[in-house]
Amino acid sequence: MSTYAEYATGAPVVDTKAPSGPVNERWDKRRFEAKLVNPANRRKHTVIVVGTGLAGGSAGATLAEQGYHVVQFCFQDSPRRAHSIAAQGGINAAKNYRNDGDSIHRLFYDTVKGGDFRARESNVHRLAQISVEIIDQCVAQGVPFAREYGGLLDTRSFGGVQVSRTFYARGQTGQQLLLGAYQALSRQIAAGNVEMHARTEMLDLIVVDGRARGIVARDLITGKIDTYFADAVVLASGGYGNVFYLSTNAMNSNATAIWRAHRRGAYFANPCFTQIHPTCIPRTGDHQSKLTLMSESLRNDGRIWVPKAKGDTRPAAEIPEDERDYYLERIYPSFGNLVPRDIASRAAKNVCDEGRGVGPGGQGVYLDFADAIQRMGRKAVEAKYGNLFDMYQRITDEDPYEVPMRIYPAVHYTMGGLWVDYDLQTTIPGLFAIGEANFSDHGANRLGASALMQGLADGYFVLPSTINDYLARNPHQDELSTEHPVVQEVLAETEDRLNLLLSVDGDRTPDSFHRELGELMWEFCGMARTETGLRKALERIPQIREEFWRRIKVPGTGEEFNQSLEKANRIVDYLELAELMCLDALHRAESCGGHFREESQTADGEAERKDEEFSYAAAWEFTDTGASPVLHKEELTFEYVHPTQRSYA
């Protein structure tokens, strides 16, 4: 048994920036209390922003509009390609345009409850307040939201919420919002206020005298490693779902920026909180490189089933009605196929584990539209889901109008991330984390259409207000010199790491390790976790890591465009992050939101939260590779939304 699991508990971590008082006045209060930077002085301040997704793009543009000098990075060839672009469903906002009883307070309430009471009330309320401004901002930028014939914005209900508060642009809301932010950023690039470095990947953080002062980044085309200095650093590098190898994340989304920051002293909070989306297209074989999500809305009309008998390989059409098990309708008669994401996902895993899964490898369940087609007619089904059916058919070569779709859950979003205070500042002064990269607003589970909302809230409104306070209190200092010993050390470490990867010259490809790690994580730290499984994973991960450094093969050199080197370097960090995720999952001996511990369930198989023991955010402090981290707890208090146990039976 590894000693990694024997972690120490340190002093609690306290959010010193969180204002007190009535929850709806806290954001105003904080903005009033925050110090400001004189507009004339802003130009002297440089802010580094890593990432150009919804959070990074909007933050870079807004900081530049305010007059700061922004230096921004993305590893893609253009800032327009960040993975926010793939979000389909929509963005929530408490506009109450439908007059259906929605309000800021209701969005706040739904989000805290949906997050299974593991998020801060202050943050969530601020998010709900800002949601309305986001829509105004995006419309002004020309985001082509869906509209009704009267010319006003259309909304729909999403993710089992009872109000229609989700704004959308067909199935491409993420794309349209991202292009809005990208265009705002482009305007600032043209104006010379943002210095944009595309195809440049952050490899480490420079912390001098306890403050974040810059980053080390590699030009992916030339391979040149450079240092960039600033007065503050903002990480908007997204989530870490690619630890699982197969996920709905883009292939190059990675955890390096946040993990390197964690290694330099930023606490990592709730790493085990990962969201698994129930309606993805199942994998077709070992060659599978990523998974594709299909909108959850399919569950509104599709019926989910598997054969009653194990190992039944007959085509769906030949399985008679009485030999089918509509298991969600059977187990959860009142919610049926519309149970929340985590419950639907787990139920699918259970029936597949029983050997009743369908399709290649038995890793899938049917989502059947036969009844819907009979009830509504093919035309109506086509109008509602046509584009999703087309997408499914393109990928699987099966016609979902004729044979039932096959779906399986997949890793989709990570609620955990760098611990941040109310100002979105990490435990390293001057280092901020926004969007999916931080842990702040979704607790243990994120509601549908809330990721876009949080990314844009952080980038357009929260960070640009709160970063002023830090910059005002820490006036601009002289630019660091590359000769500074700390800078030299960070550079040398980065160089050594890459050189080592290149020099091992083993016999296994980066992907083979990534795949192995991913399978392990999916098995033991995926939809359902057990103490035995997690301990097994914690034993196995250091072995994979050791083998990695013995057998990795990276062709080419570091002084060129080298995609294998990029990959291998990202896996180095996954191999450490995976360990922390398992430890966090092991220590949290309760079930909540996306984290389901089999030991902690009610008699009818529901997730059982243990509020007395675990009503806190777990912020981990890094010590050394393979050495156990230190746990710092941030107690959560609920003054407005009182914890209740979910029930969907």
Add this chain to the structure above:
Amino acid sequence: MKLTLRVWRQKNAGADGAMSTYEVDGISPDMSFLEMLDTLNEELIVKGEDPVAFDHDCREGICGACSLVINGDAHGPERTTSCQLHMRSFQDGDTIDVEPWRAAAFPVVKDLVVDRSAFDRIIQAGGYITAPTGAAPEAHATPVPKPDADFAFEHAECIGCGACVAACPNGSAMLFTSAKVNHLNVLPQGSPERETRVLDMVDQMDAEGFGGCTLTGECATACPKGIPLPSIAAMNKEWLRAQRRVARR
């Protein structure tokens, strides 16, 4: 499936390139085209050879990173992105040619990877609406007629992959530029900058070294998002209108 691949290999921007031939075996028809290339690369790495560099990211047809000319067609035989093309579109034993986008404005970086930053600069020249954060009026203050909103959306769907340029015999970026001009110019929010937007974006497009439009229609045929060819005529109209208006000022 067993396939013969002929792939453009080029060490870097300055080096000369050539087609190299590879055999791949055990390809499943369910693989995407990029997964087939992954398979090739895994073999190359184990053999100690340099894997084929190609741009890719989301692999679900929306980020616009993937950019392969497959058998002479931008994104291959189906009307979709390279990442959403599946091997079932090919026959066992086929020989497949894979090349990078070709255009003076898109220089090759390595193998199948090209530099598309010219597109970013076209957007920077005016492909935005000036709306600093916080300055926005209430979203319902300006209704947008549904046909206009739909027209805007149809053009806003562009993923900036560059297939239009790659397919055009003149290496023209008219379809890309017109998609953004039309998206923003039809909206009431975009009208204050309507003239400067189209004039500046077209100027930048020309400055980047893209060719002119001879209306061959290749761009619209290659576009994975179905940006229609009349988009170009609509931009021409905007451009002429802007010239007249600006001259009168």
Add this chain to the structure above:
Amino acid sequence: MAPTVISMALATRPDKDTAPGKAPGKRPSPARSGMRPSLVRSVWDSTIGKKTVMAVSGLIMLGYLVAHMIGNLKIFFGPEDINEYAHWLRTMGEPVLHYEWALWLVRIVLVAAVVLHAVSAYQLSRRDIKARPAKYVHKRKRASYATRTMRWGGIILALFIVWHLLDLTTGTVHPGEFEHLHPYQNIIDTFSTWYSNVIYIVAVVAVGLHVRHGFWSAAQTLGAGNARRDKVLKATANALALVLTLGFVSVPVAVMTGVVS
């Protein structure tokens, strides 16, 4: 932001602005309104502007061609008719205008149109070829058919115009006894030689193809095209091309078959 010493990779990658085949690197944002060049300058300097010049000059020539074709058809009504018509072309506009003034006005406009059309086409073609320096290894049948017929067709027509003027306007290379203001006989002389017929018919077919794509293309360039109108525009282009081709071809055919003699 001082560069650090880790890698010497710069040597392997030529500077952005000097890399072969590389378009001009980052350029400053174009001038905002107020500092814009004159209308003429900014139209002529732009690809869209040059296309506009081509479209307008092309439409002028198209208009002329229609009139010219109608004039040609007068040959079917006998020598007096067409010879008188030739005379009228010179007295057009009298007494306000002097003899041949109107004709010269038309000629000047036409020459200007031809020159602008050709210069724009030449410059745009050069630019287009430069924008795609490397060809694909995998060749396939492309719809660049239109581009190619326009370019080659344009060259054929330019050469034809020269021959046509030397033949029937100045009479320099006329095969028979060229007689000023007697087009009936001149035309019959010309089309009595096999090579003239070949040249003429090839050129007329080129006109048809050129008009077919050119008219539709001009409509797009001038912004008249949209999804709804596309069918109408294409049909009009086809009809114009067909009528012009048949109208022009009818004359040599009539001479060859002896309908006109």
